[in-house]
Amino acid sequence: MTTGTSAAAGRGTLPAPRLPARHLPWLGPLPAFHRDPVALLRTAREQVGNTFAFPLLGQEIVFVCGPEAHAEVFEADETVLSPREAYRFMAPVFGRGIGYDATPEEMDAQIAPIRPVLGSRNLDAYARVMEAEVRAQVARWPAEGEIDLLAELNRMTVAIATRCLIGEEFHRRMGPELPRLYHELESGIRLAGMLSPKAPIPAFRRRDRARAAIADAIGEVIAERRGRRPGGGPAGLPGHPSDAAREQDMLAVLLAARTPDGQPLPDHIVTGILIGMIFAGQHTSAVLATWTGVLLMRHPEYVPRLRAEQDELWETGSRLGTRILHRMELLGNCVREAERLHPPLILLMRKALRDTTIRGHRVPAGSLVMVSPAVAHRMPEVFRDPDRFDPSRYGAGRTEHHRPYGLIGFGGGKHRCIGLAFAYLQVKTVWSVLLRAVDLRPARSAYAPDYSTFVPAPTAPCTVRHRKRSAGAS
Ligand code: HEM
Numbered sequence: 001m002t003t004g005t006s007a008a009a010g011r012g013t014l015p016a017p018r019l020p021a022r023h024l025p026w027l028g029p030l031p032a033f034h035r036d037p038v039a040l041l042r043t044a045r046e047q048v049g050n051t052f053a054f055p056l057l058g059q060e061i062v063f064v065c066g067p068e069a070h071a072e073v074f075e076a077d078e079t080v081l082s083p084r085e086a087y088r089f090m091a092p093v094f095g096r097g098i099g100y101d102a103t104p105e106e107m108d109a110q111i112a113p114i115r116p117v118l119g120s121r122n123l124d125a126y127a128r129v130m131e132a133e134v135r136a137q138v139a140r141w142p143a144e145g146e147i148d149l150l151a152e153l154n155r156m157t158v159a160i161a162t163r164c165l166i167g168e169e170f171h172r173r174m175g176p177e178l179p180r181l182y183h184e185l186e187s188g189i190r191l192a193g194m195l196s197p198k199a200p201i202p203a204f205r206r207r208d209r210a211r212a213a214i215a216d217a218i219g220e221v222i223a224e225r226r227g228r229r230p231g232g233g234p235a236g237l238p239g240h241p242s243d244a245a246r247e248q249d250m251l252a253v254l255l256a257a258r259t260p261d262g263q264p265l266p267d268h269i270v271t272g273i274l275i276g277m278i279f280a281g282q283h284t285s286a287v288l289a290t291w292t293g294v295l296l297m298r299h300p301e302y303v304p305r306l307r308a309e310q311d312e313l314w315e316t317g318s319r320l321g322t323r324i325l326h327r328m329e330l331l332g333n334c335v336r337e338a339e340r341l342h343p344p345l346i347l348l349m350r351k352a353l354r355d356t357t358i359r360g361h362r363v364p365a366g367s368l369v370m371v372s373p374a375v376a377h378r379m380p381e382v383f384r385d386p387d388r389f390d391p392s393r394y395g396a397g398r399t400e401h402h403r404p405y406g407l408i409g410f411g412g413g414k415h416r417c418i419g420l421a422f423a424y425l426q427v428k429t430v431w432s433v434l435l436r437a438v439d440l441r442p443a444r445s446a447y448a449p450d451y452s453t454f455v456p457a458p459t460a461p462c463t464v465r466h467r468k469r470s471a472g473a474s
Helices: 030-035 037-048 068-075 090-096 104-114 120-139 150-164 168-187 193-195 201-229 249-257 265-297 300-313 322-327 329-341 422-437
Strands: 050-055 057-065 144-148 348-352 356-358 361-365 366-372 436-443 462-470
Touching: 030 037, 037 050, 037 057, 050 329, 057 068, 057 361, 057 436, 068 356, 068 366, 090 201, 090 265, 104 249, 120 150, 120 322, 120 422, 144 150, 150 168, 150 249, 150 265, 150 422, 168 265, 201 249, 201 265, 249 265, 265 300, 265 329, 265 422, 265 436, 300 329, 300 422, 322 348, 348 462, 422 436
Parallel strands: 057 366
Antiparallel strands: 050 057, 144 462, 348 366, 356 361, 436 462
């Protein structure tokens, strides 16, 4: 399925209906969008339909919803609907000529060598790092009390992403600094950034300083590794729990990669790709893990069944691995419900480079096409009783989630997330260990999404009560 071509775009098509104008023409529904974009888009969809247009900060937005529309967007040719032009505002994080600041061909070439790093061959080694990091963080918690769940899970995913992707030297050198630096990098992507990524606002200055600090430290590690082993490739750290992962960290692979003319990738490209991967995968995973925990606290009736699954599959004292984690079906379905009800990325975008059509509606060149996993996942036409937490919807006899482009928390088509398996493995490992190690109870009456950030987590602090269980101490 593809979007209509520009030649066909004008014939036999309708303009997308416009949202009723209750706002200033240039500003659009900005205040409501800023406060709660999901509520705005969801209500508008119910009132106007699956396709509508509105202005936002002078930019024409065309919002589309539903599996068929998603297919047209995700499968569109990049010369028609461009992710690169839509996500250009991320260039200050990735760096010049990297990711969305590169041509589509260059971006493909940058991603190609790292796909296998995140593939099944390496996941077992990563699972060991993940388990070790979750255990290490939990060991620091007192026997009982209150924790900020999001902050704790962020600490775990920072350590995991850093060790698996950039490597042990970098983690040891920068360890305590990293949660703050990654947070400043991530907080520097806001709605304002879509309009003017270089505006002199404090969050952008902090973002740029954080990126420079991370890039300098990665640069030193690259220089050391290149110096130690001219071909790239890390030396081992005997006895370290991540020896196996170290052989496959992403930095090692990028140092060994070659350009089409046989040259090593330039250091700044290697650095930018690594920062981009951390940016894409670290906080998103922490947010998905946090929502999984919040949903389980709201639905404690699932906890005994989840613990029974753990006991059946994972002997106390033995090591977790991909084989066991893949068999944790109920846990996997709970994570999938978290992805459905609270997708970490609530807005996916493409810029229309030419006049085109989506589902028979005209999309003029220059429009920003928006898809929202958060709105799409609550469509009653796709998911039965969509607001209900129901892990059994993925079980035998239910087929709603098989509908192509229905569940789109990791996107779809050519640009579907390359870190999906890594992210699921990580979130399942986190909860596998935590379910055994602690009892958690809510410390607040509600955990509402914080839409002021690009990846909405529960509003900070995400305080929960915990008590360590003796059975999970192993
Ligand atoms: C819960 C965690 C994650 C979520 C929810 C998530 C979500 C997404 C989504 C929705 C897209 C598609 C964007 C679009 O089409 O506009 C995407 C793309 C991508 N993700 Fe993830 N992601 C996660 C974890 C990761 C991890 C762990 C990595 C790598 C270590 C990663 C690397 C990427 C990359 C490189 C792309 C771009 C692929 C391309 O354009 O070809 N993500 N992700």
